Amino acid sequence: MEASPILxxxxxxxxxxxxxxxxxxxxxxxxxVARGETVAIVGESGCGKSLTALAIMGLLPRNAxxxxxxxxxxxxxxxxxxxxxxxQLRGDRIAMIFQDPMTALDPCYRIGDxxxxxxxxxxxxxxxxxxxxxxxxxxKVGIPSPEDRLSQFPHQLSGGLRQRVxxxxxxxxxxxxxxxxxxxxxxxxxxxxxxxxxxxxxxRETGIGLVLITHDLGVVAGMADRIVVMYGGEVVEVGACDDxxxxxxxxxxxxxxxxxxxxxxxxxxxTLGFIPGVVPRQVGELTRCxxxxxxxxxxxxxxxxxxxxxxxxxxxxxxxxMRCVLPADGxxxxxxxxxxxxxxA
Amino acid sequence: MMDDVLVMQxxxxxYPVGGAFAKKxxxxxxxxxxxxVSRGRTLGLVGESGCGKSTLAKVLxxxxxxxxxxxxxxxxxxxxxxxxERAKLIQPVFQDPYSSLNPRMTVASIIGAPLxxxxxxxGDSRRKRVEEVAGEVGLPRHLIGAYPxxxxxxxxxxxxxxxxxxxxxxxxxxxxxxxxxxxSVQSQILNLLxxxxxxxxxxxxxxxxxxxxxxxxxxxxxVMYLGRIVEHGPSQAIFDRAHHPYSSALLKAVLPPRPGSRxxxxxxxxxFPSPLNPPSGCPFHPRCSNDDGTTCHEIDPEPSGxxxxxxxxxxxxxxQTAAQDQAPAD
Numbered sequence: 001m002e003a004s005p006i007l008x009x010x011x012x013x014x015x016x017x018x019x020x021x022x023x024x025x026x027x028x029x030x031x032x033v034a035r036g037e038t039v040a041i042v043g044e045s046g047c048g049k050s051l052t053a054l055a056i057m058g059l060l061p062r063n064a065x066x067x068x069x070x071x072x073x074x075x076x077x078x079x080x081x082x083x084x085x086x087x088q089l090r091g092d093r094i095a096m097i098f099q100d101p102m103t104a105l106d107p108c109y110r111i112g113d114x115x116x117x118x119x120x121x122x123x124x125x126x127x128x129x130x131x132x133x134x135x136x137x138x139x140k141v142g143i144p145s146p147e148d149r150l151s152q153f154p155h156q157l158s159g160g161l162r163q164r165v166x167x168x169x170x171x172x173x174x175x176x177x178x179x180x181x182x183x184x185x186x187x188x189x190x191x192x193x194x195x196x197x198x199x200x201x202x203x204r205e206t207g208i209g210l211v212l213i214t215h216d217l218g219v220v221a222g223m224a225d226r227i228v229v230m231y232g233g234e235v236v237e238v239g240a241c242d243d244x245x246x247x248x249x250x251x252x253x254x255x256x257x258x259x260x261x262x263x264x265x266x267x268x269x270x271t272l273g274f275i276p277g278v279v280p281r282q283v284g285e286l287t288r289c290x291x292x293x294x295x296x297x298x299x300x301x302x303x304x305x306x307x308x309x310x311x312x313x314x315x316x317x318x319x320x321x322m323r324c325v326l327p328a329d330g331x332x333x334x335x336x337x338x339x340x341x342x343x344x345a
Numbered sequence: 346m347m348d349d350v351l352v353m354q355x356x357x358x359x360y361p362v363g364g365a366f367a368k369k370x371x372x373x374x375x376x377x378x379x380x381x382v383s384r385g386r387t388l389g390l391v392g393e394s395g396c397g398k399s400t401l402a403k404v405l406x407x408x409x410x411x412x413x414x415x416x417x418x419x420x421x422x423x424x425x426x427x428x429x430e431r432a433k434l435i436q437p438v439f440q441d442p443y444s445s446l447n448p449r450m451t452v453a454s455i456i457g458a459p460l461x462x463x464x465x466x467x468g469d470s471r472r473k474r475v476e477e478v479a480g481e482v483g484l485p486r487h488l489i490g491a492y493p494x495x496x497x498x499x500x501x502x503x504x505x506x507x508x509x510x511x512x513x514x515x516x517x518x519x520x521x522x523x524x525x526x527x528x529s530v531q532s533q534i535l536n537l538l539x540x541x542x543x544x545x546x547x548x549x550x551x552x553x554x555x556x557x558x559x560x561x562x563x564x565x566x567x568v569m570y571l572g573r574i575v576e577h578g579p580s581q582a583i584f585d586r587a588h589h590p591y592s593s594a595l596l597k598a599v600l601p602p603r604p605g606s607r608x609x610x611x612x613x614x615x616x617f618p619s620p621l622n623p624p625s626g627c628p629f630h631p632r633c634s635n636d637d638g639t640t641c642h643e644i645d646p647e648p649s650g651x652x653x654x655x656x657x658x659x660x661x662x663x664x665q666t667a668a669q670d671q672a673p674a675d
Contacts, residue, residue, distance in 0.1 A: 040410075159394075189555070190611055190613050194613075199609065218601055218602045220602065221606045241604070242605055245604040249663050254527060255529060259532035260528055260557070262557060263557055263601070268560065269539045269561065271536055274530070274536070278499075
């Protein structure tokens with residue numbers, strides 16, 4: 001582990017009390033991000049990845065309860081930070097890039113005004129300096145004729161340009177950490193590649209820590225150093241990007257990999273693997289493996305008690321963790337397990 | 346030609362824009378589409394947003410009328426069918442199963458609605474048919490009486506597919522059928538669509554920006570750019586040797602979830618042009634890596650090739666001899 005990671009989160013939990021029960025969408029997550037590192041949080045909708053991001057940003061909805069052993073940004077503990085401290089940090093030390101730039105930007109204000117507001121919130125700068133800095137960043141993220149853009153409204157820009165503006169805004173105060181929640185899901189594939197490149201180049205240049213939240217394993221493959229796979233509010237697998245993609249250890253990761261058609265690898269019409277069932281509602285404490293109902297390899301041991309995240313002792317990668325009782329050497333697995341029950345709905 | 350279920354000839358569609366405050370202009374969403382789809386084939390339609398894919402789907406569904414050109418469905422012009430007759434032939438499956446199903450209707454009444462609207466059969470026979478179709482698309486029996494809010498995304502999309510299929514249409518138009526779904530659910534819907542297309546000999550138009558989905562289901566691929574088809578051919582040919590530089594770029598943009606893959610360099614740095622003011626000559630030239638600076642700026646390329654057609658002055662992926670054969674046509 002690095003001497004001082006940019007982000008260090010220990011045992012992060014989010015509870016949401018409802019009238020009849022308490023939801024546990026995030027059940028104790030550990031996450032560290034080093035300088036210049038890209039960590040991808042992967043999982044399907046409902047697995048808790050977006051709430052994890054919001055918790056790290058101090059942006060949880062009011063009815064949600066956050067507990068954690070430690071949330072530290074560059075060594076500064078934020079576990080007991082008040083709203084004021086969070087306001088100082090957000091946009092300055094931590095920035096976030098949202099999925100849909102149209103809803104994240106304010107439609108009533110010009111791009112230049114929105115950028116100036118962020119700068120003046122955190123720095124003592126004149127309007128002129130703010131304009132200079134905004135221009136510099138719009139140029140850096142590859143926006144043509146940045147001067148004209150400053151006086152435009154978000155609706156006058158295309159989706160790709162809006163996402164570039166979002167990235168420029170995230171970079172305004174030179175943050176240590178950027179959290180990007182599905183940054184390219186709303187964009188065309190052609191724009192997606194450009195935006196991902198831009199994010200990666202900026203990160204390499206500045207050494208920002210990047211948390212990339214996505215459900216798209218293709219995006220992860222091109223971007224991430226490390227992958228954290230989440231399922232049902234828990235981390236089920238951790239490892240270096242290439243190791244996880246080459247040899248997924250947790251059955252959930254394995255199932256995801258088998259469900260994706262890849263031109264040139266899967267044949268036309270080949271029956272694809274899938275994960276039967278749906279993500280269960282996260283109510284009550286887990287008394288067994290959370291993936292049990294959907295797992296083709298499930299056996300008696302899986303129902304005996306909660307499964308711990310353990311070190312997977314594998315030769316081909318360091319720091320690999322898995323939350324599964326199956327052996328890490330891949331024995332007893334088969335791709336057919338995922339297509340067995342074709343119309344299993 | 347009996348087996349061409351769908352024929353489009355020189356189809357255009359214009360929309361007036363502007364008016365009260367801005368100058369009145371015409372947006373040409375479709376600029377001359379020629380397309381033939383044979384019975385039982387699946388055509389994948391790909392392109393960026395704004396290229397006219399969805400307008401084409403609307404014209405095929407009869408929701409929008411073509412400004413000029415002809416659309417023949419099963420040998421007859423689409424205008425010659427009444428609303429209900431047309432609905433018997435062509436049915437859509439939309440992208441978002443959260444908004445395409447009426448939240449106040451039960452699954453049974455949603456699936457049975459097409460039959461009820463047409464007044465086909467009795468209540469009993471309709472109910473039987475609904476159960477049959479629900480079984481066909483893999484919807485569990487106990488969900489027949491449920492409301493959409495009680496279903497998962499994948500189940501909702503199955504309901505939408507069942508509703509489209511209950512009237513036994515000849516053509517199914519799927520507009521991004523899996524983009525709103527998680528990958529593990531997407532694969533189930535792809536499996537289902539593939540099985541149905543084989544069992545029912547369905548003709549399918551599959552609109553998607555996800556090339557992997559198109560590769561998985563389509564027999565043929567048509568690539569659209571600014572209201573026109575710039576390349577059209579058998580799926581395998583396009584995926585192996587795309588001729589149009591735009592198709593090549595789209596193919597490169599597919600990110601495979603494999604170790605060691607890198608972010609692709611597409612060479613599409615310029616923005617997608619405004620359909621209100623399309624570039625001169627070849628409309629793709631401002632973004633094209635093969636742009637020669639003269640011909641491409643002045644002359645709009647006509648379609649070349651026979652079974653695999655493309656509109657380009659300097660196509661990719663030709664062997665030396667093929668390129669020479671091609672030269673006189675430039």
